[in-house]
Amino acid sequence: MKHILFLTFLLPSILLGQHTIKGVFSPPGDYDVALLYKATPTVSKYISNAEIKEDGSFAFKLDSTATNGIYRLVYAIPQEDYNFDIIYNGKEDIEVNFNSETGVNFVKSVENKLVASYTNSMSKVTQSIANYFSQKSKDTMALKAIFKTQREAQLNFEKAAKGTIALEFIKANKPFIPNKALNVETYIKQLEYHYFDHVDFTNKTLQSSSFLQERMLNYVFGTTDQTKNDAENYRTNIDVVWDKMKVAPPKVKRILLVDLWQQMADLGHDSVANYISDNYLMDIAIELNDQDLVHTLILYKDTSIGSEAPDFDVKVKENGNLVAKKMSDLKLAKNYILVFWSSTCSHCMAEIPELFEFVKALEPGQVKVIAIGLEDKADRSKWEKTILKLPNFIHVYGEGKWDNEIGDSYGVTATPTYFILNKKKEIVDKPINLEALKDFFESVD
Template sequence: MKYTVIHILTLLLLPTVLWAQHTIKGTFSPAQDYEIALLYRVTPTVSEYITNAKINEDGSFEIKLDSTAKKGMYRLVYAIPQEDYNFDIIYNGEEDIELTFNSETGVEFQSSIENKLLTSYTNSMSMVTYSIGKFFSEQSTDTLALTKIFQTQKDTQKSYEETAKDYIVLEFIKANKPYIPEGFEDVKTYVNNLKKHYFDNVDFTNKTLQSSNFLEEKMLNYVFGMTIDSDDEIVNYKHNIDVVCKAMKEAPNEVKRILLVSLWQQMADLNFESVANYIAEHYLMDIAVELNDQELLNRLIQFSNVSVGKLAPDFSFEITQDGKNISKKLSEIEGFDKYIIVFWSSTCSHCLDEIPQLHAYIKNQENVKVIAIGLEDEPYNWKRLTYNYPEFIHVYGESKWDNEIGNDYAVTLTPTYFVLDKDKKIIAKPEDLEALKKVFDKN
């Protein structure tokens, strides 16, 4: 048998290729809660899907990485929504990775110098931080003891930086270096310096940090964890947001967008609408314009337009009056102390449960008018049901999720409620009927 040069070289290289393969394997527990693990390679702005592995009945899984797998940051997703159920993995292209994951305790690495170093560093520095907190909480006067704790913290940081030299994990260890006093500091001085120097070592332009959850976690910890001399929670959040945005000033707009959208969404989900709008108006809208991101810009504007305290977006509809169909606007309805706008659908099971209850409840409320907007693909079933609720003003929302009124009110699910005062200003956005009742019970 004759061999070509290419054939011979291929045979010689084959063992090297096989040798270069590495694995990510581990065990999830409790096993019955997991079905599949998806692996992504993460860059500052994009997560590239790599592969997936079935999670077996005993919770085990294994993912094989070939020689083309680039070193860097990877993310393992284990449930939906993906942005909430994942963890980062450092892969340097030279080692296998083995881990265990438990829903209560999180991820633990059995093998992988990179990832075990990061875990060890985090645990060691947490222990020192605990010692500092304990010293201050006990109001100890032993200044020498505190100075020794600070020295331990300094030595620990230096030791891990030296150990992690030439490893990817060094980027995280350096970025996580805390403020460390040179000597004794009282608690007030120490806390103020912690806040002042929180971002000293965090490089928002570092691509490795951008490709992980690190920057987002640092941002959230500062915004929600740091306090200023104010009893006003909203003032505190806005101040902290300004500090964070100053720290990330040199980062690319694409990175700022990712971080600030995450923070904006969290504030919106927590019903801190004024804070969410502050992020949008002072930072995110400008970024959206610079990136020509019209979708984000529209989303921010829509959210702001239907925030508590804003005048409800106006819209037109037809009503029957004196046997004639006439056109009316929300702004033209008068004579009521409060208004309820409810978006519902004849194909929504929750709506079919809550709308009859709402109709019955409103009969016992004085001077309240309900405008019920049916988001529908076709009118026939909706029209039939409207006769059951004669107390409501009914509006047909043609094209369901593409309906203009629904879009103006940023409606993404049904039923969705808005409570307005007599001037049509939004005073509440209850998440369900029970929450709506509480709004009226308070008054």
């Protein structure tokens, strides 16, 4: 009985303390809590959270149910931006230090240190190649020696990683290594051509990590043809990436393409974001019956630069009377500013009067402001009092606030939000703030 009781107390401690992931964040005052997820090709499963102590230290205890694979440690919000991957092989404790300036350093973990060592070693060889070409050296024997070092380093790391999860990343990262000396132009072209040679988009380990996203983005944004503009380069590179990733499952392709689409949208490359949608992503959204994504893509395209602005009803003064018209029928100015605001938004209440003064100082007939007040029904009286101070604006009452048809048609999720239209009511700019709006008009001849 004593032995049974002993095992009863011992087993939970064994199960709960099989391995640990611990470390230190610095500077410590910048972090409060860390979250740990087990990553899979399509979702991340929440495992646990750990308080980050005053000295920046944290620790996770993994029980016997923790399977090997890729884990993701999140340390700030938004989670998709502030995280890093950890290889857990189910056999070892892991210790890591993270600094906001220098990044991740694995103190303890054979597999993670192996990948880090590989990355560091190959980066040094790449730098040697760059130095050789930048010095315009004619010593082809020296270049061949660098390539030999690179080839041997790759082979040695693959041997050292045999039987580990780390091997998947070392093999996938294998660069193009020439067997002879090449000039710089040929070498760069060959690097680009062979960039995805060893990247298997069907590999579940790679799918579970951030590797495929990083590889994709590095190629799209890092491969350039000087004879093309940015948008042309991006479209060409996206086609190459698609040709490589099309073997992946639809849900994986969705994740990768949404990431790329969002990058282009965030950078203001509307035409490229819509190219991704029109040629690849919309078909995947339909295949997966992802109605939310379908709606998002359509909405973005409808409010992209160059698109005809979604129409809505307005009331304008003609001969002293308010007359109902469609926004698209207005012929009052060379440009129109649509501003979505709210009388309960303190930032709006500071910015809208500034917008009023800015527009008032412009040449007559250059700009007309259409101000859509996104308001809760209970706040209508406050809105009515506020617009009395803005007599030259065309005011539209947007009842329902975030559940308003006009706001929804423009994808508005924050106030103030600006759109600039030309006289044809085509969207010509989407300034992120009032200063950007001013810059637009100050740059117009």
